[in-house]
Amino acid sequence: MTTPQEENFMRKISAEEKIEPKDWMPDAYRKNLIRQISQHAHSEVIGMQPEGNWLTRAPSLRRKAILLSKIQDEAGHGLYLYSACETLGISRSEMIEQLQSGAAKYSSIFNYPTLTWADVGAIGWLVDGAAIVNQVSLQRTSYGPYSRGMIRICKEESFHQRQGYEAMLALAKGSEGQKAMAQDALNRFYWPALMMFGPHDSESAHSQKSMEWKIKRETNDDLRQKFVDQTVKQIEVLGLEHPDKNIKWNEERGHYDSSDLNWDEFWSVINGNGHCNRQRVEHHVAAHDEGEWVRDAITAYNEKKRAKNAQHAA
Amino acid sequence: MSDQIKQATQEYATRLGDDSVVLGHRISEWVSYGPFLEEDIAYGNVALDYIGRARMFYTYAAELADDGRDEDDFAYMRNDREYRNLLLMELPKGDFAYSQVRQLFADVYYTLMLPELLQSKDETLSAIAAKAIKETKYHLRRSRDWVLRLGDGTEESHQRAQKAVDQLWGYTHELFDMDETEQLLADAGIGVDVAGLRDRWLEMVSAILTEATLTVPEDSWAVRGGRIGYHTENLGHMLTEMQIVHRSHPGCKW
Numbered sequence: 001m002t003t004p005q006e007e008n009f010m011r012k013i014s015a016e017e018k019i020e021p022k023d024w025m026p027d028a029y030r031k032n033l034i035r036q037i038s039q040h041a042h043s044e045v046i047g048m049q050p051e052g053n054w055l056t057r058a059p060s061l062r063r064k065a066i067l068l069s070k071i072q073d074e075a076g077h078g079l080y081l082y083s084a085c086e087t088l089g090i091s092r093s094e095m096i097e098q099l100q101s102g103a104a105k106y107s108s109i110f111n112y113p114t115l116t117w118a119d120v121g122a123i124g125w126l127v128d129g130a131a132i133v134n135q136v137s138l139q140r141t142s143y144g145p146y147s148r149g150m151i152r153i154c155k156e157e158s159f160h161q162r163q164g165y166e167a168m169l170a171l172a173k174g175s176e177g178q179k180a181m182a183q184d185a186l187n188r189f190y191w192p193a194l195m196m197f198g199p200h201d202s203e204s205a206h207s208q209k210s211m212e213w214k215i216k217r218e219t220n221d222d223l224r225q226k227f228v229d230q231t232v233k234q235i236e237v238l239g240l241e242h243p244d245k246n247i248k249w250n251e252e253r254g255h256y257d258s259s260d261l262n263w264d265e266f267w268s269v270i271n272g273n274g275h276c277n278r279q280r281v282e283h284h285v286a287a288h289d290e291g292e293w294v295r296d297a298i299t300a301y302n303e304k305k306r307a308k309n310a311q312h313a314a
Numbered sequence: 315m316s317d318q319i320k321q322a323t324q325e326y327a328t329r330l331g332d333d334s335v336v337l338g339h340r341i342s343e344w345v346s347y348g349p350f351l352e353e354d355i356a357y358g359n360v361a362l363d364y365i366g367r368a369r370m371f372y373t374y375a376a377e378l379a380d381d382g383r384d385e386d387d388f389a390y391m392r393n394d395r396e397y398r399n400l401l402l403m404e405l406p407k408g409d410f411a412y413s414q415v416r417q418l419f420a421d422v423y424y425t426l427m428l429p430e431l432l433q434s435k436d437e438t439l440s441a442i443a444a445k446a447i448k449e450t451k452y453h454l455r456r457s458r459d460w461v462l463r464l465g466d467g468t469e470e471s472h473q474r475a476q477k478a479v480d481q482l483w484g485y486t487h488e489l490f491d492m493d494e495t496e497q498l499l500a501d502a503g504i505g506v507d508v509a510g511l512r513d514r515w516l517e518m519v520s521a522i523l524t525e526a527t528l529t530v531p532e533d534s535w536a537v538r539g540g541r542i543g544y545h546t547e548n549l550g551h552m553l554t555e556m557q558i559v560h561r562s563h564p565g566c567k568w
Contacts (some may be wrong), residue, residue, distance in 0.1 A: 068345070078351055293470050
């Protein structure tokens with residue numbers, strides 16, 4: 001039997017009204033959102049590492065500046081998303097604990113290593129590109145703070161994608177060595193980028209309920225298809241070879257047909273066995289632990305200041 | 315502009331570009347290693363300001379050199395013996411206290427030096443200073459706050475901050491050295507007479523360190539040589555990393 005609260009909640013969802021932090025919501029809705037938003041926040045934060053790997057080796061000052069500002073944006077996205085998630089009654093430190101213990105996930109794409117400069121371009125173009133397809137759809141998500149965060153984030157992400165594509169274009173139109181680097185990066189990042197949309201709808205644990213609650217607005221497979229379709233032309237413009245030999249326009253469907261993905265690899269990386277899973281989390285833990293004395297210093301300083309002010313007031 | 319002045323100005327712009335790129339690079343090494351997310355963002359921001367300055371100084375140096383080189387040739391195609399940055403800028407990032415104390419020393423220096431450069435008869439240098447002054451105002455607010463919090467925080471943070479002050483102090487004297495090139499430009503109203511800034515620098519830094527309950531070191535040692543390319547061992551490693559991709563693909567556009 002549904003309670004009046006539940007009824008009211010579902011009425012808002014059907015009427016496309018946003019759910020706000022103070023509104024009543026089912027526990028499972030809250031939990032589902034915390035899982036999704038914190039995972040998204042952690043992805044932004046962990047995503048700083050594979051790109052940061054090239055900050056000190058960026059091949060021109062202009063590229064170095066662009067990469068710095070992109071990574072900075074990502075850290076900023078992490079902040080908004082942590083804040084959005086905090087409105088659901090979880091603290092940032094709890095979320096960080098969950099990230100570090102492995103209880104919370106982050107996008108599996110960041111467990112792939114960035115081996116050459118071209119990988120920075122490929123990440124901007126393909127990884128941010130795939131993220132945007134997903135995030136554009138999430139601008140209409142039912143939870144107000146998440147939806148508003150997404151609107152803001154989408155604006156910056158489209159700049160990221162453009163800079164990534166432009167960096168790839170410079171390589172693809174450059175020397176033989178640069179072109180080879182671009183092709184190699186495309187070959188390695190294309191498949192994991194497709195996997196960013198998650199498993200097939202039939203295998204996705206959280207999809208059905210998320211769709212019903214309008215947390216998710218489009219299915220994994222539909223979003224993936226959009227990305228496959230938009231990428232074909234982009235690869236052509238670059239003059240690179242498409243990594244999928246089976247890519248073929250299907251007139252009837254109005255979409256490209258493509259190879260099935262290597263889901264064994266997908267699950268293996270999700271389950272912690274990619275090239276960088278351990279390294280990414282350890283990096284985060286190490287930086288966090290090393291920062292402890294700094295955070296302690298702020299607390300101590302603020303306490304001293306408060307005590308001093310109280311003395312003055314007395 | 316006489317040839318002599320032009321050449322000196324090119325050298326000067328290169329030096330200031332070197333200071334900026336080297337310090338910017340060191341700061342960028344903090345990204346994803348900060349004590350919390352807000353600091354990752356702040357470090358990225360400050361690094362970006364310095365890389366931006368480097369680009370402006372190098373572009374001007376390239377314009378004066380007029381030999382087909384661009385900003386990247388200055389940054390990526392010179393080796394450590396050709397770099398002319400102050401040694402303070404190239405020291406490894408160390409711990410958080412070390413980086414913040416170095417930043418404080420640099421920020422106070424720029425707080426005094428940039429308004430003088432703003433007065434330069436050279437319009438380009440003056441314009442770069444105008445932009446940099448705004449950035450430095452924010453940088454100093456941040457590094458000053460941090461040094462206060464670390465110095466007057468916990469026993470551990472105090473010790474780390476004091477150690478950083480002591481370890482970095484000997485590299486600050488060089489900031490106020492003048493050589494013939496810089497003297498020529500200072501006399502011509504183009505460059506800054508940094509020798510004249512030392513007393514005010516000492517006064518400002520001492521006030522902040524004292525408020526942070528830290529001890530201002532005695533002037534018992536000084537290391538010099540950045541402006542003649544006599545560096546610490548650190549710069550070579552830094553440039554090796556920074557220049558590897560650029561140099562592996564000669565003549566390429568990025």
